[in-house]
Amino acid sequence: MRPKNAEIVEIVPETPTVRTLRFDLAFDAVPGQYLMVWVRGVDEVPMSISYKDGITVQLVGEATRAIFDLEVGDGLGLRGPLGNGFSLLGDSILLVGGGVGAAPLAFLGEAAKERGIEVTTILGVRCCGDLIFRERFRRIGELVITTDDGSLGICGRASAGLSCLNLQEFHQIYLCGPEPMMADVIGRCRGMETKIQASIDRYFKCGMGICGSCSIDPSGIRPCVEGPVIRADELVGTEFGRYKRGPSGRKK
Structure with a gap:
């Protein structure tokens, strides 16, 4: 292309x-x-x-x-x-974004609202100055904010916002942000992995699945073509959230 x-x-x-x-x-x-x-x-x-x-x-x-x-x-x-995007499923969904990972979730949330889906969002950032699209998410539905330094909302990472919600009320959970944050959320939602979709940010060289630089060990999933959105049950037991590879292919 x-x-x-x-x-x-x-x-x-x-x-x-x-x-x-x-x-x-x-x-x-x-x-x-x-x-x-x-x-x-x-x-x-x-x-x-x-x-x-x-x-x-x-x-x-x-x-x-x-x-x-x-x-x-x-x-x-x-x-x-x-790549493959998010699949909108159910009548009530939760978006969990970390940092600039809020960007594709805002696009998703607006599409969900247009379809009459009830949307709740957790946005996690380091400090209040890093928050993006606050008003955009407020127009979509309920918004929970967490900050690492406690300067706004709940003090803690994005996963800290889960405690104020009844996760069983959501038919689907959508994640985008740093891998450790997403892995943390998935770990706190055990038994719900088939209801969680995560957008994976890896080092993409080709965007066509040829080079394998973005592959997830040991499954071989290539986020550039089989993702970047991948269901959480396909990530459990892989290196997701523990390491990934840089331009040289070396683990980091």
Whole structure:
């Protein structure tokens, strides 16, 4: 699949290190799918879709630094949507997001609300200044906020918000964020693994399942094509949440 050129029509600063880019084209995407974003002359990197016409980018390296240097009117090459997205199931769902993992969940939550599904969200961030899309989630349904430093909401990681909810009321739980956070939530929801869908963020080189750099040991699941959304019962017993591989293939 060749990249399509997309012109940036709007840049929205969410936090000092997170920005949303809106484009002059929309994606026929299922929430949870991703794009391979070609930053010309720099690199091609995967990005979750946060709006039908936008992505939300966190400043973490060379490619995202180059994206932050772009202005309205500049272009990026976009390949996708790729992978398998979330499946909306049931009448009442719980979204659990950590950091910028809130971005694809906001897109999912809005799709759920349009279908009349009751949505509850837990957002976990390091501090109140890292929170994104607060009002967007409030328009979707009930919102629980946790912060590592206690500066807003419940003090603790995202999993700390589970204690104030009756998890049996939810027909499905959707996760996106750092792997340790998602593994923690899955571990606290034992017996519910078939009702949990997690969006996996790995090092994607090709986005086509060829290189195997994103594979999960020992199952061999390739999140770039068989994910990035994977049901929790397929992750139990794997290295998920314990380690993953970087550009060289070395465990980290």
